[in-house]
Amino acid sequence: MIVAEQKPLAEIDKLIGEAKKILVVGCGGCVTVCLAGGEKEVGILAAALRIKRKKEGNPLETVEVTLTRQCDPEYVQQLEKYVTDDVDLILSLACGVGVQYLAERYNKWVVPALNTKFAGGSIQHGVWEERCGLCGECILYKTGGICPIIRCSKSILNGPCGGSQNGRCEVNKDTPCAWQLIYDRMKALGKLDLLLEIQPPKDWSYARDGGPRKVVREDVMIE
């Protein structure tokens, strides 16, 4: 999932500025799962903002809506009935994708309440960790299911480097060396010989090169 984290309240308050009525829009996708922008977080954030503004003698009206997903036009469309003329701005608790979808669809000032962090998963309740570098060309079959692109600080393909000390990365002692993990796993699976193959430089043209990427599936297109 996409993992995001709420911006500090003071920053969100500043982004809202002098708005009198705002739409606080949550997303039922990834950010609900990572407890950053679901229905519950919408409720807490909206209440906190209302209380802060009431205390300052400048009451804020909030309308709370949580869409199934903010990254699908059909769900973004469902917000239409709430986007009335008196709404000063939309505060989106989605990842960067959702914020952009709302901004594209509605002629309103849209501000993000979250910082979108990475593609990852939870390792325990309340802790999320990056697992995928979104490089566009998966090589996990070569490395026993451990991604050197994102879990190795240097993203090297023929590791480990000299900074691997006792299974830890020199960049951060809390980070396990991805190449140590890969070696240990390949050894356990009896596939160490696969590591003897030298990997050529990765073709990064599938990654962030050349502007925004697009996936097209003609077989599922309606028009």
Add this chain to the structure above:
Amino acid sequence: MADFEPKIIIFSCFYCGYSAADLAGSLRLQYPANVRLIEMPCSGKTDARVLLEAFERGADGVYVVGCMEGDCHFLKGNIRAKKRVRYVKKLLDEIGIGGERLEMFNLSSSMGPRFAEVAREFTEKIRKLGPSPLNKGGDCR
């Protein structure tokens, strides 16, 4: 502010604080009428959202009552409640209400006298703090 009577909401676990309140009543113990008790199935059910809502709807102080640590009927509910209270205290500081208006207490069902004592102490604390900034009308700045 001599005539200020704080409005205090207690979110209390059914297994401890609620029974303790019952016991306090059976023992004919006096405690301030400022406290309003809301029964929760477990202190761990007390969500950040309801704590904020209590303040938004006019509470001057709020406290959560959970079982003694290690004695939670649902094993860890009270530990979770403690974490949530800590989180909301920080949030209350950020939004200018003041985290000191929210507390967590651990009681057992046999602690009727302590329940009354906590109610008295917390009411006094909030009385000294004065009304919640949201309840001060227009002069809160």
